[in-house]
Amino acid sequence: MKSQDIRSKYLEFFKSKGHTIVPSAPMVLKNDPTLMFVNSGMAPFKEYFLGQAKPPNTRLTDSQKCLRVSGKHNDLEEVGYDTYHHTLFEMLGNWSFGDYFKKEAIAWCWELLTEVYGIDKDILYVTVFEGDKEDGTPMDQEAYDFWKEIVSEDRILMGNKKDNFWEMGDQGPCGPCSEIHVDIRSAEEKAKVDGKSLVNEDHPQVVEIWNLVFMQYNRKANGSLEMLPNKHIDTGMGFERLCMVMQGVQSNYDTDVFTPIIREIETISKTEYGKDEKVDVAIRVISDHVRAVAFSIADGQLPSNTGAGYVIRRILRRAVRYSFTFLDQKEPFIYRLVNVLSNKMGEAFPELKSQKQLIQNVIKEEEMSFLRTLDQGLVLLNGVIEHTSDTVVSGEKAFELYDTYGFPIDLTSLILREKGLELDEAGFHAAMEKQKSRSRSASEMSTDDWTVLIEDDIQEFVGYDTLVTPVKITRYRKVVSKKEGTMYQLVFNLTPFYPEGGGQVGDKGYIESPNGNVTYILDTKKENNVVYHLVKELPEDLNSVLKAGVDETQRYRTSCNHTATHLLHQALREILGEHVEQKGSAVHSKHLRFDFSHFSKVTNEQLQDIEDFVNARIEGKLPLQEQRNIPMQKAIDEGAMALFGEKYGDTVRAIRFGKSIELCGGTHVQNTSDIWHFKIKSESAVASGIRRIEAITNDAVREFYTDSSKIYFEVKELLNNAQDPIKALQNLQDENSNLKKQVEALLKEKAKNVKGELKNEIETIDGIQFLAKKVDLDAAGIKDLSFELGGTLENAFLVFGSEQNGKALLSCYISKSLVESHKLNAGQVVRELGKFIQGGGGGQPFFATAGGKKPEGIPEALEAAKNYVVKA
Numbered sequence: 001m002k003s004q005d006i007r008s009k010y011l012e013f014f015k016s017k018g019h020t021i022v023p024s025a026p027m028v029l030k031n032d033p034t035l036m037f038v039n040s041g042m043a044p045f046k047e048y049f050l051g052q053a054k055p056p057n058t059r060l061t062d063s064q065k066c067l068r069v070s071g072k073h074n075d076l077e078e079v080g081y082d083t084y085h086h087t088l089f090e091m092l093g094n095w096s097f098g099d100y101f102k103k104e105a106i107a108w109c110w111e112l113l114t115e116v117y118g119i120d121k122d123i124l125y126v127t128v129f130e131g132d133k134e135d136g137t138p139m140d141q142e143a144y145d146f147w148k149e150i151v152s153e154d155r156i157l158m159g160n161k162k163d164n165f166w167e168m169g170d171q172g173p174c175g176p177c178s179e180i181h182v183d184i185r186s187a188e189e190k191a192k193v194d195g196k197s198l199v200n201e202d203h204p205q206v207v208e209i210w211n212l213v214f215m216q217y218n219r220k221a222n223g224s225l226e227m228l229p230n231k232h233i234d235t236g237m238g239f240e241r242l243c244m245v246m247q248g249v250q251s252n253y254d255t256d257v258f259t260p261i262i263r264e265i266e267t268i269s270k271t272e273y274g275k276d277e278k279v280d281v282a283i284r285v286i287s288d289h290v291r292a293v294a295f296s297i298a299d300g301q302l303p304s305n306t307g308a309g310y311v312i313r314r315i316l317r318r319a320v321r322y323s324f325t326f327l328d329q330k331e332p333f334i335y336r337l338v339n340v341l342s343n344k345m346g347e348a349f350p351e352l353k354s355q356k357q358l359i360q361n362v363i364k365e366e367e368m369s370f371l372r373t374l375d376q377g378l379v380l381l382n383g384v385i386e387h388t389s390d391t392v393v394s395g396e397k398a399f400e401l402y403d404t405y406g407f408p409i410d411l412t413s414l415i416l417r418e419k420g421l422e423l424d425e426a427g428f429h430a431a432m433e434k435q436k437s438r439s440r441s442a443s444e445m446s447t448d449d450w451t452v453l454i455e456d457d458i459q460e461f462v463g464y465d466t467l468v469t470p471v472k473i474t475r476y477r478k479v480v481s482k483k484e485g486t487m488y489q490l491v492f493n494l495t496p497f498y499p500e501g502g503g504q505v506g507d508k509g510y511i512e513s514p515n516g517n518v519t520y521i522l523d524t525k526k527e528n529n530v531v532y533h534l535v536k537e538l539p540e541d542l543n544s545v546l547k548a549g550v551d552e553t554q555r556y557r558t559s560c561n562h563t564a565t566h567l568l569h570q571a572l573r574e575i576l577g578e579h580v581e582q583k584g585s586a587v588h589s590k591h592l593r594f595d596f597s598h599f600s601k602v603t604n605e606q607l608q609d610i611e612d613f614v615n616a617r618i619e620g621k622l623p624l625q626e627q628r629n630i631p632m633q634k635a636i637d638e639g640a641m642a643l644f645g646e647k648y649g650d651t652v653r654a655i656r657f658g659k660s661i662e663l664c665g666g667t668h669v670q671n672t673s674d675i676w677h678f679k680i681k682s683e684s685a686v687a688s689g690i691r692r693i694e695a696i697t698n699d700a701v702r703e704f705y706t707d708s709s710k711i712y713f714e715v716k717e718l719l720n721n722a723q724d725p726i727k728a729l730q731n732l733q734d735e736n737s738n739l740k741k742q743v744e745a746l747l748k749e750k751a752k753n754v755k756g757e758l759k760n761e762i763e764t765i766d767g768i769q770f771l772a773k774k775v776d777l778d779a780a781g782i783k784d785l786s787f788e789l790g791g792t793l794e795n796a797f798l799v800f801g802s803e804q805n806g807k808a809l810l811s812c813y814i815s816k817s818l819v820e821s822h823k824l825n826a827g828q829v830v831r832e833l834g835k836f837i838q839g840g841g842g843g844q845p846f847f848a849t850a851g852g853k854k855p856e857g858i859p860e861a862l863e864a865a866k867n868y869v870v871k872a
């Protein structure tokens with residue numbers, strides 16, 4: 001069965017059991033600060049499990065893109081070496097939110113595997129949670145009994161907390177699970193070793209394919225468990241592993257998910273998969289990593305220097321390293337695989353098709369820059385090797401190469417080994433640990449349980465319509481971090497505060513108690529659909545009705561910038577073309593930033609057109625037209641532009657100003673004329689194919705014009721109030737460059753005179769024409785003088801000293817014939833004389849210069865110069 005059919009059979013099967021099929025959420029989620037990437041099928045549904053939002057149906061099914069490269073789930077280092085762990089993989093899932101539980105989940109799992117897919121029962125094992133004393137959780141008898149009805153008991157195995165108890169994080173919903181394992185070894189091998197003994201033992205042909213999680217507990221901050229009021233089902237089956245079983249092969253990489261990419265790698269790199277283990281590992285690494293990188297770029301996460309972007313950069317670099325070292329690829333080539341990938345997966349994941357060009361450009365650019373780094377790193381490493389007298393190379397030096405220049409440690413040790421040297425690995429790891437613990441302690445954070453004051457599940461946001469309103473605190477908790485110290489998060493029954501999101505900053509403001517005491521709200525954020533307000537101290541009276549007020553000025557300025565961002569987006573598509581896609585934005589009260597795809601620099605004329613376009617819409621006084629809580633599809637049908645990071649089931653808000661329509665949760669002005677004016681401050685590149693515009697509106701523009709005009713008048717005054725200051729400045733510049741020319745000519749003239757005078761001072765010692773003299777010339781003048789004077793002499797040895805701007809300068813000229821006959825070297829002479837002026841330098845055997853910071857040493861240096869000729 002083809003992989004496409006395997007995927008759709010899964011979804012169709014659960015559809016027939018009353019599930020709604022939903023598309024994969026993006027791998028980078030908005031509004032989930034706890035997770036860098038979606039690493040399991042349940043991550044996008046967290047708020048449903050926590051009861052903080054309502055799912056579109058109590059039964060859902062999907063295939064979710066997952067990335068396991070950071071945090072709790074990190075498989076990166078395994079990838080390539082084994083045949084069944086990937087960085088990016090698809091997790092097929094069926095979900096029950098307070099609907100069916102163990103009985104159905106177990107029965108349907110078995111029906112799908114054995115009847116729909118026709119997998120032989122005799123290659124399957126299932127596991128059941130054995131219980132845990134410390135947690136006080138019993139063995140999962142319920143699950144055991146349901147399995148017993150359909151599976152023979154010798155195939156049901158008991159599993160411990162590590163394998164059979166699933167937790168979302170340190171806190172939150174969790175529960176026991178049952179895993180399905182397959183044994184795809186040959187009959188011969190099975191006869192030798194019982195499959196049962198290989199389950200959960202990291203055998204490449206006895207692997208877990210599906211995990212059924214029965215969420216029935218909530219883990220509290222103190223570690224204790226309580227029963228959940230609603231029980232849920234969360235299942236995850238590795239799609240690539242299922243394909244391996246269904247297609248009768250022994251490795252995920254031998255399925256049709258990977259073979260087209262592998263064939264392409266073989267063709268481009270002229271290698272063959274399956275001949276040499278090192279080459280095979282490299283090919284697996286590259287075929288895996290190109291998927292991870294391409295999918296995350298398509299989801300809006302570009303490689304960068306920090307956070308999630310840095311993780312993506314590292315994955316790509318890992319692929320480059322393997323291709324550089326084992327496939328001998330010294331030129332970018334991974335980007336060339338994107339075509340095959342998009343042909344293969346573009347149907348199931350259309351974002352790969354629509355963004356192919358961008359993905360290719362970004363990968364190619366990254367490859368080029370990392371290959372340059374590798375080149376530089378090789379040079380630096382050679383330097384380190386040259387300076388090592390020992391056979392062991394310092395781990396700290398290797399760490400510096402790795403940390404500062406991104407030069408990979410495995411490459412370092414490989415090169416050292418080739419040269420018969422050794423790397424001090426312990427030293428490397430110690431340096432690494434030291435750095436890690438530095439950054440860990442900076443980000444450490446502890447979060448208490450919520451203290452609930454009032455039961456209230458869905459909190460209302462009223463901040464589009466009002467900025468001041470009475471509220472009650474429904475719950476609060478303490479959060480302590482190194483960076484921010486102790487803070488409290490407050491949740492209200494309703495709130496006028498906009499939580500950070502969609503690129504817009506969170507509102508600040510205050511809450512006021514009945515007795516007039518004020519507590520400042522420093523920021524507002526959202527997590528799992530709950531808006532919380534950050535305060536430094538708890539208000540005294542937590543139970544009374546408080547007056548909550550948003551900082552109006554800041555909100556107003558932010559709204560101006562947000563509306564201007566939409567107009568800018570429209571302008572860009574209108575003026576640069578429809579290929580422009582939003583790649584990120586930041587809306588602050590003081591400025592706005594907009595990143596978008598475009599392949600060349602935006603010219604000054606285009607920038608002017610864009611600014612004019614936006615200002616025309618501001619002058620056009622366009623009113624805000626807002627539609628709240630409409631289904632996403634409806635808004636898109638009406639012409640709204642979809643945003644990245646949005647997921648299925650979100651109801652959206654459509655914001656219209658004239659012809660600009662966007663899906664947006666942010667705050668906006670009532671009329672574009674409120675913005676007053678829009679001004680672009682800069683245009684630059686963020687990555688290959690991604691440009692950034694920074695701009696300001698309203699008060700910031702006023703300030704900008706006030707400042708600019710102040711500078712203008714000051715400049716004008718400096719120019720004696722010239723009528724036309726630009727002309728006056730140009731005149732000054734012209735005058736300046738004329739004067740420069742004259743000075744140069746005069747200096748040349750002076751050097752000539754000096755030459756005439758100096759000629760008389762030359763002393764002849766043993767047939768050498770010697771002169772050591774302090775002159776008043778700059779470096780260029782001294783050089784001219786040396787060559788002109790030296791050119792007229794046979795065996796010249798000339799040393800000049802000069803003091804310029806408090807610094808000392810020394811030069812040495814030796815005729816070529818003298819260099820040879822007397823084995824003299826000007827470079828060596830200046831290096832040695834340089835000591836008198838506390839400096840150093842070098843050059844060629846016949847001419848060299850040195851600079852130093854001690855002009856007082858010049859006479860001594862000149863004195864010492866004579867020794868060379870006397871000695872010679």
Ligand code: ATP
Pocket residue numbers: 040068075084085086087088089091207208209210211236237238239240241
């Ligand atoms: P394993 O022990 O094999 O690493 P896991 O216990 O980490 O698996 P789960 O977190 O239960 O796996 O994920 C559910 C399913 O997702 C697994 O049964 C497996 O089929 C698949 N899966 C997990 N990690 C990966 C990965 N890195 N690459 C491909 N598939 C994976």
Ligand code: MG
Pocket residue numbers: 075
């Ligand atoms: Mg794992």
